[in-house]
Amino acid sequence: QVQLQQSGPGLVRPSQTLSIACVISGDSVSSNSAAWNWIRQSPSRGLEWLGRTYFRSKWYSEYAESLKSRIIINADSSKNQFSLQLSSVTPEDTAVYYCARDDFTSGATLDYWGQGTLVTVSS
Amino acid sequence: DVQMTQSPSSLSASVGDRVTITCRASQSISRYLNWYQQKPGKAPRLLIYATSNLQSGVPSRFSGSGSGTDFSLTISRLQPEDIATYYCQQSHGTFGGGTKVEIK
Numbered sequence: 001q002v003q004l005q006q007s008g009p010g011l012v013r014p015s016q017t018l019s020i021a022c023v024i025s026g027d028s029v030s031s032n033s034a035a036w037n038w039i040r041q042s043p044s045r046g047l048e049w050l051g052r053t054y055f056r057s058k059w060y061s062e063y064a065e066s067l068k069s070r071i072i073i074n075a076d077s078s079k080n081q082f083s084l085q086l087s088s089v090t091p092e093d094t095a096v097y098y099c100a101r102d103d104f105t106s107g108a109t110l111d112y113w114g115q116g117t118l119v120t121v122s123s
Numbered sequence: 124d125v126q127m128t129q130s131p132s133s134l135s136a137s138v139g140d141r142v143t144i145t146c147r148a149s150q151s152i153s154r155y156l157n158w159y160q161q162k163p164g165k166a167p168r169l170l171i172y173a174t175s176n177l178q179s180g181v182p183s184r185f186s187g188s189g190s191g192t193d194f195s196l197t198i199s200r201l202q203p204e205d206i207a208t209y210y211c212q213q214s215h216g217t218f219g220g221g222t223k224v225e226i227k
Contacts, residue, residue, distance in 0.1 A: 047218035049217070106179075109172055
C-alpha cells in the first residue's frame, strides 16, 4: 500500500520560499512506472496542478505554465522523497498543498495522495 | 491553458437517484480526463481515469464517458456516502470548479 507523508512549515513570510517534502512508503521515488506530483487547493483558486517529477533513466520535471518561473520539484532517492519549492510567495499562495502519485503501470493519475499541508503566507 | 467547466455547480438528489455531472473542455483533450471525489477535510480521491476507467476499489455505480471536449460522470444509484464534491481534471492540467452533491 502506497503512503505519502507530507511535512513542512505552516507559515511562510511574503517573498520567502515555501518548501514541503513528501516521504514515500510502498513505492520508490525512482520508479520507472510512477510520477510524483504537487497540487494545491484554495477557496479562491480551487484545485490547481502545480507540477511533477519522474525518473526515466534521468530525472524530468514538468510545471504548470503559470508557475514556471518560481517552482522547483525535485527528488531525493536516498530519503525516498520528493519536494516542492515555491519562491517569492505572496498571500495568493496561501493554500492546502498536496503531493500525489501517477501510476504508469495502470495509467491512473493522482491515485494516492498525501494528507495535505495548510500553508499560510503572512507577515 | 485548457479551461474545464463543470455543471451543475451543485445538485440535490434522493438516495437511489441517477446523477450525472458534466465537464466541458475549452479544446479537445482526447480522453485525458479524470474524476475525483472530495469529502470535507480530506484529500481528493481518484474515481475514474482516462474518461472511463474505474479506479480499483471504487464502487461500480460510478461510471464515466465522453471524448474530445464533452465528458460526464454518472452515479447510477446515489448512496448517502456519495455526498461530496466531485471534480474533473484534464490529465496534468486544469481542474474543473467542482460539483457539490447533496441528499434531498
